Amino acid sequence: MTAPTTATDVNQPSLEHAPKTGRRLSLPVLMLIIAGALALTSIVRLITGADGITNVSQMSTALQLAVPIGLAGLGGLWAERAGVVNIGLEGMMILGTWFGAWAGFQWGPWTGVLVGLIGGCLGGLLHAIVTVTFNVNHIVSGVAINILALGATRYLAPLAFEGHQGGSAKQSPAVESLGHFTVPGLSDWLTDLNAKGWFFVSDIAGLLGGLVTNVSWLTLIAVALIPGTWWILWRTPFGLRLRSCGENPVAAESLGVNVYKYKYLAVIISGGLAGLGGVFLSIVANPFYLEGQTSGRGYIGLAAMIFGNWMPGGLAIGAGLFGYTDSLNLRGGSTNVHALLLLGALLLVIGAIWLAIRKKYVQAAVTLVVGALVFAWYAGTNEVPSQVVAATPYVVTLVVLALSAQRLRMPKADGMPYRKGQGK
Structure with a gap:
């Protein structure tokens, strides 16, 4: 007879067996x-006179460049919290x-958002079938999806876009804007400050001003998905069961959790989020599809997810x-990066002092x-x-x-093969 599933029961195996990684x-x-x-x-x-490193325009550009990276990272988080490594995020973004x-x-444009999200979900579904059902190595599957997505879109683009005004074999016609909003009054006040x-x-005014000036509605949705993901995965029974599949799927199965179902759902959602990041690139960042625009x-x-x-x-x-450093390419890059060399030198000196206090003298x-070389x-x-x-x-x-590698703690069963009933 199967024991009833409770939040405490499902979470218990992961808490008991999770490796200690220091204080959070x-x-x-x-x-x-x-x-x-x-x-x-x-x-x-103040020292360098590089006012561009924190002005409103710089921060607004950084936010726009951070959104697709953050959505791809969220996609990776959903999949890996369920125990499936998703190297195919790039391919799912391309589909989006x-x-x-x-x-x-x-x-x-809003139909484009929905269809692009579905396109990413299809990539996630394919990854789930290959890795969850057929137990193919997750890295191999992800790389294959990246190659398949690139080849498929390269084949489809001429068929879909050639013959339309502004379209070509590598570019779509222009897409209508989703629209932007600026908080009246507050934006001007922060810009003046x-x-x-x-x-x-x-x-601080520059940082906050970038969050309320010329912001896309899709950016607002993407930002809301950050706390939304945290609440779903860490504050609901659904999220607890999903995370248990990434920590100890055998124990989760013994408590009545349908591990296959949760892995499938997580990877499909992962693909949808990555596809949404791709939609942002082809509708918001640029109002058209362009081959290779995921870059x-x-x-x-994926790196942002691991860093986090x-x-x-x-x-x-x-x-x-990462979005901020990418924005340096677009707005006075050389001057701003030169100023950040001084910031890097100061951070390295502070890091050296911290290591010395902890008696790590060689490091x-x-x-x-x-730090001296950078200075x-x-x-x-x-x-x-x-x-x-x-x-x-x-x-x-x-x-x-x-x-950051020394303080990382990935889900215990992340990337490990699983077969239903293997714990019996």
Whole structure:
């Protein structure tokens, strides 16, 4: 006779067997760290005169670039919390861009959003069938989906777009805008406050101003999905059962959880979120589909998810960081990246001091030397090469993952094969 399923029972195996990874940062401590980083950035702005690093336009652009990365990362989080590694996020984003633009230019942008989301869900369904039902290696399946999505859209684009005004074999006709909104009064006040150049206050105004100025409705939906995901996965019985499938599926099955069903749902939702990120690229960021426009954002979203330790809040911070560095390409990149060299040097010195306090003297010495080299680079130049500016988002991705790797804790059964009844 099957034992009744309760939230406490299902969660118990994962709590008992989860490896210890040190203390988790509380919200007040995290907010204090963010405020300290913003204050340090303000000091760098005052020293270098690079006002662009925290102005409203820079932050608004950073938010727009962070959204598709954050949506892809959310997709990865849903799948991996259920125990399925989703390397196919890039391919699902590609499907979202194509299907969103294809439906959008014919029937309107909101129809494009819905169809693009469905396109991503189809990619997720294929990944679920291959990995959950047939137990194919998750990495192999994900890579195959990326290749398949690229080939399929490359084949379909000429058939769907050629012969239409503005369309070609690699580009769709223009899609009507979803529309933007600006909070009246508040946006102007924050912009004026940011222009004053005051220490810290103007930088906060720039950050907040970017959140209320010329914001797409799809951006608002994407931002709302962050706390929505947290509430569903950590505050509902559905989310608890889904996470139990990623921690200990055998124990979850013994308590009556249909593991296959939850894995399927999680991976399909994962594909839908990645597809929504693709829709953002082809309808909001650019009002048309363009071959190759995802530019690896699915992989960067996966990196943001890992940086965030498989948690929505950390993922949002990671996506914001990567979106900000990507925005440097578009708005005075060379000057701003040169100023951030000084910020990097200061952060490395602070890191060296912290390591020394913890009696990790070798690591502290290496960190200090690297910080001195970065400062020498800043002091000996007036700007950085354009190639460095273009590579900044990817360099930051690698550095952040390297520095955060020691505190990560992935779901225990993530990527492991599972067969129904294997615990009997």
